[in-house]
Amino acid sequence: MLRLGVCVLPDRPFREAAARWRRAEELGFEHAWTYDHITFSGIPDGPWYDAVTTLASAAAVTERIKLGTLVASPNFRHPVPFAQEIMSLDDASEGRFILGYGAGSYGPDARVLGYGPDGEGWSAKERGERYRESVEILDRLLRGAAEGRTRSTFRGTYYDAVEARMEPGCVQQPRVPFGLAATGPLGLRTVVKHAQMWIADDTLAGRDGEGPTETDTWTALERVSRKLDEVCEKEGRDPATLPRLLLTGLSPLRTMESKARFDDVAGRVEELGFTDFVVHYPRESGAYATPAHVLDEIAPANA
Template sequence: MRTGIVILPERRWWMAEHQWKAAEEYGFHHAWTYDHMGWRSLVDGPWFGAVPTLAAAARVTERIRLGTLVASPNFRHPVPFSRELLALDDLTDGRFTLGVGAGGQGYDTQVMGGPPAGSRQGRFEEFVTALDLLLTRERTTFEGEHFRIRDARSAPGCVQQPRLPFVVAANGPRAMAVAARYGTGWVTTGPEADDEGSWWRGVAELTLLFREQLDRIGRAKGTVDFHLNADSCPVFSLTSVEHFRDVVGRARELGFTDLVVHWPRADGVYAGSEAVLERVAADVLPELVKG
């Protein structure tokens, strides 16, 4: 099983640089950051843009894959965003992955004057479709309900061919259909749940639903990576080394290829101890690589 870690874009770079370097040194396969204007309980605190953060991370790492978890059409248009994605793909020398989702109805939409008109899922479907076209064609014209593109150029194209990979966030059937069609990977946060047992049961149900989506379009399951955002569970994955081992075991039993956790924070959301992270890196991650 591959493992990834999310580093929230909330620290000034002289502090954050250490985290990105350490994520690679610890042996994580991928490292991610949130792509939001602000996020939930942290909206009044420090917050930096995802694209420049990942560009900086690209310069201080060599092997680890980097990505957004997740970008959305809440405040992005596919044409300028595709240019930023081409740049990240180039800066990382082909180590960039686009995590993309529909986005919620929180601060990202409120700060832009309210939710965009029309269907949230329809907007998401067009966003992913347009990005796929922009990153695989030299010129793109697209006419949708939410996005219109006129003869957009895409030179020089992606380092990764035919384009950089998409990991598509999906918990519902329409989003799962997008993930099945366009995703190199699928990522789920699981259901909203008050207890750990209910959450894991919901995750199991979602994996079955996504496998049905793959069957529906005749896509082989081995061609799509299954990512689990472990910290959507009511219990933080890095509460202890023993708990992390349990999370790994449960995710593996459900067929997940990739597990994503969050860098422990001092308090509030994802509160935990960096000492636990260090022990996991030293004792557990090497076992996963061997396994």
């Protein structure tokens, strides 16, 4: 059965947002996520809060639901301090944290920091290289306590860790689960090697307004799912051992238009082999604006 999750954007003061996280748990969703950006192109104006602090706060007002980033990236997070934050989130949530992690994108976050040759960020090649290297170092750091190491050293092309202390280690052993996002051959190899979940979104054929159709979206999802199966086979991993999560929200699928529409999309998602499906918590206007009642209607607690 498809496990359902909800993404709660960090666009409200937590005194207001806390009710959303509690509601996600009350409605029986398996997991709840938030975006990890300095600034988000989908909501360029208005409040925007930090993902790590938001998730620590969410952990304090929930008891069961799993919590995660969807997704963090090395765009502005060095793996050594981020590993400490991950360990701390796993502690604060008593073992409910999932690291959603990807290569990041070209644009807003990089623009704020002013890096890259044009101030828009690293090239796609460098982002991919940094992603793969940072996954390796995060894996080593977070496994350290389980492997009898309180300090770890790593020398890479982009990142170093010199006697980095990671104590007491993760609540979840040997480390928190990695949900890794990737679509290219090298990225998918990293997923197959390190991930406990693969993460994709329904904009693989392009974002709404740039021409993709619903058919294009399904074709793109099917194509990358087959690529993942092929990489699993080449790397000697049973594809059935790798859960697959799909985030929906900005494609022509219009998943949250109605309960009937959700059921139709969710059915096709499950047919493609996805095990987990994440929708956005409804907003009143702008990005992810959807009828609020649909969230209640699709909720596992009301099934």
